[in-house]
Amino acid sequence: xxxxxxLWSLGAAVAIVMAAVCGxxxxxxxxxRTTLMLCILGVATAVSAYLEFGMRHSATAAxxxxxxxxxxxxxxxxxxxxxxxVHYYLGTGRVxxxxxxxxxxxxxxxxxxxxxxNFGFSEIVSLRSVSLFGExxxxxxxxxxxxxxxxxxxxxxxxxxxxxxxxxxxxxxxxWESRRKALAVSLGILVPLLCTxxxxxxxxxxxxxxxxSTLPWFLGALLTxxxxxxxxxxxxxxxxxxxxxARAQLAQVERISVLxxxxxxxxxxxxxxxxxxxxxxxxxxxxxxxxxxxxxxxxSILRDIGNDHRRxxxxxxxxxxxxxxxxxxxxxxxVEDVVQDVALLIRPEATSKHVVLDLxxxxxxxxxxxxxxxxxxxxxxxxxxxxxAVQCRPLDARRITVEARANDAKGEVEVTVKDSGPxxxxxxxxEVFKPFFTxxxxxxxxxxxxxxxxxxxxxxxxxxxxxxxQDGAVFHFTLRRAAERALNxxxxxxxxxxxxxxxSPPRA
Numbered sequence: 001x002x003x004x005x006x007l008w009s010l011g012a013a014v015a016i017v018m019a020a021v022c023g024x025x026x027x028x029x030x031x032x033r034t035t036l037m038l039c040i041l042g043v044a045t046a047v048s049a050y051l052e053f054g055m056r057h058s059a060t061a062a063x064x065x066x067x068x069x070x071x072x073x074x075x076x077x078x079x080x081x082x083x084x085x086v087h088y089y090l091g092t093g094r095v096x097x098x099x100x101x102x103x104x105x106x107x108x109x110x111x112x113x114x115x116x117x118n119f120g121f122s123e124i125v126s127l128r129s130v131s132l133f134g135e136x137x138x139x140x141x142x143x144x145x146x147x148x149x150x151x152x153x154x155x156x157x158x159x160x161x162x163x164x165x166x167x168x169x170x171x172x173x174x175x176w177e178s179r180r181k182a183l184a185v186s187l188g189i190l191v192p193l194l195c196t197x198x199x200x201x202x203x204x205x206x207x208x209x210x211x212x213s214t215l216p217w218f219l220g221a222l223l224t225x226x227x228x229x230x231x232x233x234x235x236x237x238x239x240x241x242x243x244x245x246a247r248a249q250l251a252q253v254e255r256i257s258v259l260x261x262x263x264x265x266x267x268x269x270x271x272x273x274x275x276x277x278x279x280x281x282x283x284x285x286x287x288x289x290x291x292x293x294x295x296x297x298x299x300s301i302l303r304d305i306g307n308d309h310r311r312x313x314x315x316x317x318x319x320x321x322x323x324x325x326x327x328x329x330x331x332x333x334x335v336e337d338v339v340q341d342v343a344l345l346i347r348p349e350a351t352s353k354h355v356v357l358d359l360x361x362x363x364x365x366x367x368x369x370x371x372x373x374x375x376x377x378x379x380x381x382x383x384x385x386x387x388x389a390v391q392c393r394p395l396d397a398r399r400i401t402v403e404a405r406a407n408d409a410k411g412e413v414e415v416t417v418k419d420s421g422p423x424x425x426x427x428x429x430x431e432v433f434k435p436f437f438t439x440x441x442x443x444x445x446x447x448x449x450x451x452x453x454x455x456x457x458x459x460x461x462x463x464x465x466x467x468x469x470q471d472g473a474v475f476h477f478t479l480r481r482a483a484e485r486a487l488n489x490x491x492x493x494x495x496x497x498x499x500x501x502x503x504s505p506p507r508a
Contacts, residue, residue: 002135004056008049011219015045018226034229037085038222044078045218052213056137061124064138065117068212072119076109078218079159082193085225086166086185092173093166101162104155111148120204122146132211139211145204156197163190181228188224192217277308330458332367332482333375335404335413341372342379343402346387355390355398357383362405368413368479370458375479378451378462382417382475385448389421389473412460412478420472424464455479 019042026035051071058064080102087098112119121143128141167190171182196217203212284301287293339359350357383400390398403416448462455462460478 003133004135004137005053007133008053008056008215011215012046012049015042015049015219015222018042018222019046022226022229034085034088034225037081037088038225038229040081041078041085041218041222041225044074044081045215045222047074048078048218049215052215056132056211058127058138061127061141061143062117064127064140065121065124068120068124069112069118072109072112075214075218076105078214079105082189082221082225083159083162086163086189089225089228090166090170090181090185092169093162097158097162097165101155101158104151104158108152108155115146115148119152120146120149128209130209130211137211139209140203149201149204153201160190160193160197163193184224184228188228189221192220274308274312277305280305280308329371330369331371333370333372335365335368335415335479336361338370338372338375338379339402339404339415342376342383345380346383349384349387350400353387353391353398354395355387355400358399358401360401360403364406365404365413366406367482369482370479371454374454375458378454378477379415379417381448381451386417386419386421386473390419392422393420406481407478410478411481413481414476414478417475418472423473451477 019039022035022038022042026032026039029035048071051067051074054067055064055071058067083098083101087093087095108119117124121140123144124140125142125144127138129136130139131137163185167182167185170178170185196214199210200212200214203210280301284298284305287298287301339361343357343359347357379402383402386400390400397420399420401416401418403418404413405416406413452462455477459480462475462477465474465476
């Protein structure tokens with residue numbers, strides 16, 4: 001096998017492999033159009049290699065002209081894909097200039113199939129044999145160039161002008177990374193394009209004698225662009241990992257900040273069962289020290305001690321779970337359980353501030369797919385914001401309602417947090433979910449931004465509703481259903497009036 005055959009076959013194989021890899025990446029992430037452009041360039045390069053191989057071994061001028069006619073199609077696709085890659089990759093350059101270059105080159109390709117023998121020549125009279133890597137191949141000998149060729153030259157000038165403009169604008173943006181990308185496009189695409197274009201048109205106009213080939217340039221541009229894209233993918237992945245780590249740290253800080261605001265009321269709430277336990281222990285010892293201990297009374301005292309212990313343990317366990325740092329682990333869970341957990345933490349604070357906390361759960365709520373700790377953090381943040389908002393209201397008008405209901409049509413469970421506060425001013429509508437924006441003097445401004453990120457990771461949405469005819473803010477978030485099987489729960493209405501978290505009274 002001759003060396004030209006080996007080299008061109010190897011080049012086509014590399015191009016096909018690159019096209020397959022980039023095509024697979026594009027199918028995974030269709031919004032990334034740079035990979036689609038590389039896939040098209042890889043296919044066009046492989047087809048160009050096959051057509052160049054046909055031209056090399058043409059026996060007649062007519063056969064060569066037919067191979068050359070079809071050669072315009074993959075070369076045109078390759079040029080357009082490179083221009084679009086630069087457009088998506090650099091994000092610079094005059095768009096009108098890009099469209100003008102693509103339109104002009106498209107005209108060349110279309111007209112090429114309407115004339116004979118092809119766009120560049122009016123007639124190919126004869127061929128000649130030239131040496132390429134020691135192998136004798138066919139090349140154009142005597143031919144008559146068409147005046148249409150000047151339009152092709154103009155289309156290439158437009159392409160070069162756009163690439164130059166895009167690289168220059170990127171360079172002028174400043175920064176090491178911008179200049180590195182501009183330099184990569186210039187050295188990997190623009191300079192080789194200039195050299196290959198000049199060589200090709202010198203052959204077409206008969207100034208030089210040699211074999212026409214764009215495969216080295218196409219393949220070199222493909223590898224250069226693939227390297228740049230791969231480098232960006234690696235850097236972006238590293239940046240995403242660092243961002244995820246930063247978000248995890250911010251989430252932990254936010255949880256600690258919120259629980260810090262609850263610290264005093266939680267300490268008071270824990271003191272009640274502990275004090276009751278101590279008093280009940282003293283009462284039990286008094287009974288035991290008597291001549292005739294009342295066993296029934298002792299049994300009742302011990303049950304009260306157990307209840308107080310479990311109540312304190314629940315509070316401590318909820319706090320420990322929220323303080324604990326871990327990655328999001330999605331699994332089936334009950335929305336009602338999450339709401340009850342957060343209510344247990346928030347209720348002492350609500351009671352101390354004279355806020356009525358209502359929980360409305362739809363009967364038969366289905367399981368959702370989520371992470372218990374992170375969903376608790378979202379709900380805790382919304383409730384703490386509502387507690388802060390209702391402080392400006394009279395004591396008898398301070399109310400917060402948490403409602404959960406299933407949306408069977410969308411396969412979701414929607415949780416709503418409503419308060420009777422002043423609501424969100426129109427001027428702040430576009431600001432509330434921005435990081436580090438807060439209206440509280442002690443706030444960090446990361447709660448709602450993190451909450452939206454957490455809900456989006458769960459595949460849901462977090463938004464607020466502008467109440468036109470009523471005071472208060474209304475926040476909603478949705479969670480995906482984990483299964484069709486519903487939980488067997490009853491409708492209940494929980495408020496400070498019908499559910500007590502106060503410790504059992506100590507025995508005398």
